[in-house]
Amino acid sequence: MQEEAFPLGPLAALGAEALGQPGQRTFRIRAQTEEVGATLWLEKEQLQALAVAIEQLLIQIPRPLEGEQTPSMNVFREPPAIEFKVGRLALGYVEESDLVALLVHSVDADPEGPATLVCLASRPQCRGLSRQIIEVCAAGRPRCPLCSDPINPEGHHCVRLN
Numbered sequence: 001m002q003e004e005a006f007p008l009g010p011l012a013a014l015g016a017e018a019l020g021q022p023g024q025r026t027f028r029i030r031a032q033t034e035e036v037g038a039t040l041w042l043e044k045e046q047l048q049a050l051a052v053a054i055e056q057l058l059i060q061i062p063r064p065l066e067g068e069q070t071p072s073m074n075v076f077r078e079p080p081a082i083e084f085k086v087g088r089l090a091l092g093y094v095e096e097s098d099l100v101a102l103l104v105h106s107v108d109a110d111p112e113g114p115a116t117l118v119c120l121a122s123r124p125q126c127r128g129l130s131r132q133i134i135e136v137c138a139a140g141r142p143r144c145p146l147c148s149d150p151i152n153p154e155g156h157h158c159v160r161l162n
């Protein structure tokens, strides 16, 4: 078993994106230092929960937060040196360095044990990530103009049309 988290940070870039067709999209976080890139696969619900957790953390920090930092996704190197599916995710604020630690457990790791990966991100990077998550999650399936439910590629049974 892994004894210590792989530390990654401070990050040069941090972003979220969706791949695949609407309705069947997969979601991932990309984290990149000057040397190492990581790709963290997760469910849409985990991603949305992360955006909420980031915002809850940021509003608790009594320091001014200027701007947000959203990367263009082509800064991330392929293939990533680290890649895994995310189980548990936690956030912590490191006051001395004014950085946010993302503690990421792989699905295979003991959720009570050490994190698989620890990323250190600036607050503008975290704000940028949460904004990007909201955009990525909203830019999913097209909505039905009648009932505003999402339309799947295989079709839509509209409640308004019975």
Ligand SMILES: [Zn+2]
Binding pocket: 144, 145, 146, 147, 148, 149, 156, 157, 158, 159, 160
């Ligand atoms: Zn409809």
